[in-house]
Amino acid sequence: MDQFLAFTVVGLSTAAVYAVIGTGLVVTHATTGVFNFAHGAAGMLSAFAYWQLAVGWGWPVPLALAFVLLVLAPAFGLFVERVLMRPVQALGEAERLVMTVALLTGCIALARWVWDPNTARPLTPFLADRPALRLGPAAVTWHQAITMAVALAIAAALWVLLHRTRAGTEMRASVDDRALAGLTGADPLRATRLAWVLGIQLAAVGGILIAPAVALDAQQLSLLIVSAYTAAVFGRLRSLPLTFLGALVVGLLEAYLAGYLPQNDYLPGLRLAAPALLLFLALLAFPHRRLRGRDRTPVRVPLPTVRGSLLLAGTVVLFALVLVTVLAEDDLLSYGTLFPLGVIALSFVPLAGYTGQISLCQLSIAGIGAVVWGHLGAHGELWALPVAMLVTAAVGALIALPALRLSGIYLALGTAAFAVVLDRWIFTLPAFDVLGVRITFFDQGSVTVSGPDLFGLRLTSPSQLLVLSAVCLALASVGVAALRRGRFGRRLIALRDSEAAYATLGGRLLVTKTAVFALSAGIAGLGGALYGMQLQTVTADQFNLIAGLPIFLIAVIGGLGAVGTGLFTGIAFVLPAQLMSGLGSWVHDVTALLVALAGMGLAHSPSGVLAQMRAEWAPLGRNRPLLCGLLGVLGVCWLLAALDVANGWLLLAIALVTALLLRVRAAAAQRPPTDIPPEWWGVRRPWRSEDGEVLSRATIAAG
């Protein structure tokens, strides 16, 4: 009984922290309409900042607390509102989601860069020197008591603010209709700012309260948020009392699982994965109109031509050949991951780009592909590759079933929960038997992955594997492009634009969604198998949720609707990190930070960088003489590099400069088309400012 009470006390104090973080999430969502994926990361940064002030620089605790909660957290909240959220306010839910994912990645990278993750940073609980309070048979430490009291006080204060004051009502009104809120004498901007400041402050309180109980680790603290997500989803992202209830359920469940779960190899992971599992169940169990997501402003999906996609495929293979001939053996290993990651990124295109379903677990699915191939294709059996794809496709179809009920941020949440369940529990399982089939994941360590046996030719060297991945990426790109042009692709776009309209036109939502999930999971599985071959040994860490986020971000930056996103993501993910890897180990965090920053720049081109690049390079592509010149220069550079005649960097620089110069030249040479009737202004030729004037004069004259 005493033991039970002890677990209950621990559970209640954990629940209190989850409640604080969860209410912060609810406040931001209910008052800005943004689901902040980086909410936990903000709490994590606050905990680090608090450590730095109170322990690192030895400030008095109250001063450090006041500085973090009253200066740093509000400043961060205002920064997020001004720099990140305001530009995407008018865009859809997906763009806002990407912003917060970028912020999450950025926060983790920043924390790792500033605070070396290999140093232990203990934080003492509050009032640790005082004896524990005794409430009958239960002992409650002061820290636990403070945590619970803070949670209750915050809950009461927030409820009053949101439901009993005009400022709170203004905050909620601004989400519903910003323009109308302005007409009723409210200042929507002030309401949004207040919401962000409050939300980040709550995250900071939660982060500081929980940090002494767990290790001060960037990733772990940021992912604590999964438990808070679960609490918030219990409250349907709106209700504070229900969020509290959710926090209680999660906190107590974790404590009891820790106490009473039998000790064996299979179940410890379950305890870690329990909040994520519960989140998944909560998403499924709460039928709610708002769970289906709201306002989407679909970005147009470009229609790739046959010629264009073949050209892309050719470019991919050619690029691989260039790499193989130019790079040294050990560089090939690290650069080689470019193509498999490209395949994984390509799996976002049919799912997120065409169908508008955001999945954050593609890399985890790729992990399954890598494991299946690693075990079944240990001796290079080629049949294991399609089997790996089929297994991952089946997993994808499995995800699709719950996904039918969810869309928008809720789907993103559900898939994130799935990824967390996979990497905290499933991937850590030792081998077990199901219906006579032996199932092994990462053998609680690493799995060795070898290259395939291509009809008697065993592919083992890095260059062979690189070319194989490139060919696979090329084929997959052509396949995805063909999908977009075909009947199924049109159906996917129809489904994205309006599920209701699609269903009323006789489309079967279940079948189509399952098919596209399975398809993209299959592509991701192929990418995972190739990634494994390139890495030679894989561990579960390489396929976790956090590792997958940058890939998703870069794919979004490239443009989820474009087939070239695969190649773009591979290049953008691998090249900068490799090019700068000579500079030191901190480069990894900096490149992660760069990715996050680029994601935050998304607001300036929501349809993707690729579309923009395409528009910039198109004149050169149409200009035959200049194009031939460029190809000639590139060919000569390649030849010189391959023969090792000149410095590779110099040649790369020459090639780049030539390409840019020729692009400018081609753009200048392109004659602006004349004789376009006014109806086509802005469509056939760019809209000019003086056109408005001309048109309005014409209408006045006419009417």
Added chain:
Amino acid sequence: MSGPLLELDGIRAAHGGITVLHGVNLAVEEGRVVALLGPNGAGKTTLLSVAAGVHPPSAGRLLLGGRDATGIHPRDLARAGVCLVPQGRGVFPNLSVRDNLRMMTFTGRTHEEIEEIAYARFPVLGTRRAQPAGTLSGGEQQMLALARGIVTDPAVLLLDELSMGLAPLVVAELYELVADIARQGVAVLVVEQFAAAVLKIADHAAVLARGRVQWQGHPDSSLHAELSSYYLGSPI
């Protein structure tokens, strides 16, 4: 009081590069209902947005009680007594009826007073005070939106397409109420496509087409002939 309460003087306005209003003059006096009629795309809603400060005019002046109010933030115009009930449902769908009413406290009345006035005028809202406004029927939502016109004591009430999506009986009822509000000394400018309903209560009517006021005067039989020619597009 002498002179009109709300006056639009040579208003020109554009959406992007396209000019929608080409110099509109319109005045609304205290206690009068002015109906602004016109076909689709005439610029009626834009004109109301200009009057509420939501859409900045590219030329012309907005006068409020004789004083220049051009370029004032809609929030401050609202506090100065200009109340726009926008097209569609001018309510916050996810806020309860009570919270919607709470948003109307900006003129200084307490929340309790506002609820009392609103429920006295619209008893049906009182029975649904805890319900999210989005779950009310169309007519009830318009009543809630119109409640703003009563409880905030506006000097100028701007109504955009009050009849949209409502049954004719409900529309007639709502316009009776608008006439009532006007009798208390409010200047009311009503934009409406459904001319018959509003003309019963209007003291003055203006027909807007192609961004200009093409006709204005007392709404009598001559207007009907004019109207059909503008709606049906006979030569001008």
